[in-house]
Amino acid sequence: MPGPGGSPTGDVPVRAIGLMVLSTLLFTVMHALVRDITDSIHPFEVAFFRNLFGLLVVVPFVVREGLAVLRTERLPLHGVRAVLNAAGMLLFFFGLSAAPLATVTALSFTAPIFLTVLAMLFLGESVRLRRWSAILLGFAGAVVVLRPTGASVGPGEIATLCSSVVWAGALLVIKILGRTERSVTIITYMSLLMMPITLTAALFHWTWPTAQELAVLVGIGILGSAGQLVMTQALKEAEASVVMPFDFFKLIWAALIGYLLFAEVPDLWTWVGGAMIFGSAVYIARRERRLGGSPTGPAPGSHG
Secondary structure (H helix, E strand, C coil): CECCCCCEHHHHHHHHHHHHHHHHHHHHHHHHHHHHHCCCCCHHHHHHHHHHHHHHHHHHHHHHHHHHHHCCCCHHHHHHHHHHHHHHHHHHHHHHHHCCHHHHHHHHCCHHHHHHHHHHHHCCCCCCHHHHHHHHHHHHHHHHHCCCCCCCCCHHHHHHHHHHHHHHHHHHHHHHHCCCCCHHHHHHHHHHHHHHHHHHHHHCCCCCCCHHHHHHHHHHHHHHHHHHHHHHHHHHHCCHHHHHHHHHHHHHHHHHHHHHHHCCCCCHHHHHHHHHHHHHHHHHHHHHHHCCCCCCCCCCCCCC
């Protein structure tokens, strides 16, 4: 019997899980390409090209709906979201250029944890003992990833954590915009506004890419946009609590790709800390869903 989306009802969770796993692979391959190309091109310039080629995704919406897609009464808030998103991407891409792929992936899972704290501070959302315990577990996981001695804390790790804080702020704005704005309007304004912001940052470090580098940059844009679309579809076809646990595949892919391409071997601290952070993020999302709160936005670690 076909379900609402046209697929057999019993197949929907399996399909959604498959889409979520695919999105984690697309994001991680994109992150690996960013990690590789930043040896010759500054991460800020890479972020600009990511947004430039990602802008192609919104073209069909504009063609189909015309200028109606831009109709909004909250333009300043869209601007705030774009600035936060751009800053988070710049920091995250810098983190990818300066730290092991698996470490960056593990630390990126902290974004939903920071979001819970920000929602409490700025939206007045109630956080009770269980979620406070999950928050503390997540922060403890970040300490584990960075090592108890702190000896491995470098610019890349710091930039990644800062990107998670900024990304959490962007998710907070999305929660506010989502009360009155359509998803397509939010996405369109994000794409249109992030490109000039990241271009401004890129101009200070500009080098013209070669034809081969340009092909990689196109791939980064396509993979990032494809990952976003596939993840969004997964969240449409099944509850976030069903598909979110499979976002942990990002760490598995990152460990595998990091080893094959960069000879990076994540140690036990990265796996243990990453599992602690991710478990905390998933519990917080499920608890909020059970209590009737609004969704926390994209799955953990979807900084691309």
